[in-house]
Amino acid sequence: MCGIIGILGQTPVAPLLVDALKRLEYRGYDSAGIATLEDGHVERLRAEGKLRNLEAKLATVGRMGRSGIGHTRWATHGAPTERNAHPHATDRLAVVHNGIIENFRELRRDLEAAGRVFVSDTDTEVVAHLVTARLDEGMSPRDAVQASLGALEGAFALAFLFEGEDDLLIGARRGSPLAIGWGSNEMFLGSDAIALGPFTDEVTYLDDGDWVVLTRAGATIYDAAGQEVGRVVTRTQGATYVVDKGNHRHFMVKEIHEQPEVVGHTLAHYLDLANGIAKVPSGIDFAAIDRLSITACGTAYYAGFVAKYWFERLARLPVDIDIASEFRYREQPLSRNGLSIVISQSGETADTLASLRYAKGEGQKIAAVVNVQESTIAREADIRLPTLAGAEIGVASTKAFTAQLSVLAATAVAAGKARGVLSAEDEGKLVRALSEVPRLMHQVLKLDEQIEALARELAKVKHCLYLGRGTSYPIALEGALKLKEISYIHAEGYAAGELKHGPIALIDEDMPVVVIAPYDRVFEKTVSNMQEVAARGGRIILITDRKGQEAAAIDTLATIILPEMPAIVTPLVYAIPVQLLAYHTAVFMGTDVDQPRNLAKSVTVE
Template identity: 85%
Template structure:
């Protein structure tokens, strides 16, 4: 998760920018940079690696400008080098960017055809050139930016600094967060309150699709359609040193909304988005592996369950998937040519750690998918595949889950290519689909109002059933788990084909049935299950796409329609509505969403 800071100040801003970036180090990064206006002219300072490298450069060559922007970058398009570090600049402006611009290749070709020269491998630089072309055509900065925002496909947050404009910053967000900080004769932009806390205790969080024109005395906010809007002022209380909720009621829903950004950075870490290829994790030889074992607990187990479908489908690699608390005791014989993948958000889960040690004792190599690189599981594994989710405060895992899925999906594609299962075209298509997930998640989040209204009715029931087929089956399990753990409503997830083997006995007019069913090659089978539910008076909540809604052609309690997408990524995107459904149901029931009873974030005992 990259970090953004922008300052229109009264004193030199360069050291302030660097200090603010240090507060964003928790988000993860591999390079950093700032741009300031020195006597009205743009000046950049960038460095590969940690912020101390940028600090050393600044100490050797101080900057004195009163306006500037800064950025910490996780490499997405292009290697983590100084030339790819932000800010990116032209002769007219500098820009910093969080997120992924999906259509950057087409836009870059257009700019190159117009005679523009690129100096980096990033998707971000195309934004700078597009705005510059508009400025050269006579547009004012705000008009030049607005015209470009409508051309960008993807999820992003942006901050612009313009040559000769010492009292102007422009920011925009679609998917990734961005906030305004209000000062006395100063104004600020930042990724979150942690960056802005040292400068101000008055924050305005931009809504999705908003963009803002800042001067030292004003903030003009516009919505996606260009209409002037006002957004509430939030008073910060003690949030300058801790992760804060932003403008959300709970950490859980904040973390749900962070998923487009988190997934974007995670997939970009494991994929080469410029060349449309998957990176094989260093040291892992998938061609030499004859069997894969995946072990985890809780939500992480469901991530592994989804990955079983992916590895077997795209890499033709047999997968055993186990709950760690069972695996550690059943003395499974393991192949010495196999690989064990253990998954844990904290990297300290006791049963998963014991499973790792058992598999290692059997001679297997261990790959650990963790969110904490310094954890015990990470230290004891042979290979570490970090999820880059940033701190997850809510006990119910949300962004850590989809980050785990992102790592597993990218790794499955890499395995398929390494094993000769996937052709180059197939690899490119799967990589392209994964690069589109942040945008698709962003679209799914727009359905929150509909889901919140539905949750009001769901909060009145005592039991709920979740059904799915293929990769939607583990998502049904995860949806049921989320509802149980934060709303305390009894819920069960089943493979839809198992309905007639027992669960159908529970169906009546009081039993909602959540059916997760993207329109795919097994959709008709799921429709048959829905008809069985409907025939018994069951109330169906259908989560599907437009084609699925039309093909189902039946009355439902509610139909949640997601964008159409490749089958390879539905598990990632369809997770959003089941998370939101559980969250809003719990809110209506008045439970402690972030710290549900009897649960702990990290289970370090049996």
């Protein structure tokens, strides 16, 4: 979601702010801006659209201040225009904000009644006026911010720059992430370590409810009650990470091709490959668990959906799978002997974090599958199950998804063995099967040119269906989501058996149907559904293996033949062709593949 950077520096900060914002582009945005302190006065520069528009404006004006804040905005309240772009300002300060102020209408009404004049449609502007009102009452910047935070309802990360205060930045977080970067006679604020990477590798992550006063000499952190507190300084790899597409056209395709390595690293962390053993995560006694709850959003939800099949089949462990935005309000009764698994690439997803807190309040033990180990979800969970995907820049998740599947598959095997469902021989076979995934992925990536050619045809359509059974059903859902996300073609995923209960009405000669069907125990059932499509003139794109191709004996628009493989690994490997199909279709459509419209990488608001 929105990106924040703040710098108390020793040199002109405007170009540094813009460079840091470039590292935050992966989060998604539709406008950008900076504010610097020039001879004690706040000066703003804002632009709608991409950062290059802001850079073009910056090239025409002088910005020499050593203190400043910057922001990339993903529109929530108000259109993505320059007027609504951050920073927002009064004659006393400038502020940038990530999150949603839920009571902004009430606050705005009261502030307008007191004579404050608003110039934007955003919720953020009320924060600027609220703190300014306290300053006008004679409060110091520190006291004005503290007094204002209690009036705000909702989620936020905030950074303030004050008129006449060259050696002061104030930040605050509730719900949305914010981190401090430590320098030598310099200090920094940022949404994440990647933003702070060019400046420092020493980072402190603020806890929920914290706020911080920064000067060039250091930072003083306060908790929600206003008590001064200490927080750990960690050394992060963000400083050494370079946002680079290499020889690839887009980050998304680079990350698709990184999956064999990423999955290999992740599986090696959870499997003892030499002895054919799946490691039981420390702190989990699967034999004592009577029910498993999995909660996530978007692509991570589909990873959890695949895991439901694995845990129930391999470990005979009942699983409830929920979309986090529904789970958090459903007030589901949870078993005291249950385990909740939450899944989030960023570890900051607002709905997933709220679900974690609800489950913890119900007495559940929490395991978190996360890619960012310093994230809020990782810190609040009882057990961390890290994915080793590295930074994922493309908004449409690819390598993070298969890394999540890797963690969940290994954990399901460990659960099956711990619960006595799997023998040592069964466990060894499954571990060996998982160890083959990187090799199988390499083979599938060689089909890139065939899939690219097929995408030329898919780019001509307006609608598409994806079908699958068993663990291929969540992959069908994920394939449809990927196509929607980056090509803007309407697509829907269905359990293949549901075709005749409604979606079959859509089938005609203009409707391509992508069928994900490895040759497995439900393959014959899926063939029946393909025949129903063919009988109505539908154009079938079949993703299967050699046995599936031969057994299907049906005319298709195209058949993508993957290697044969054990059933447990098909979701990981079959994810790649649906990713590539969406990617190449989007390229032919001319969309912004890495930063599709209206989407954000890390959704830190409801």
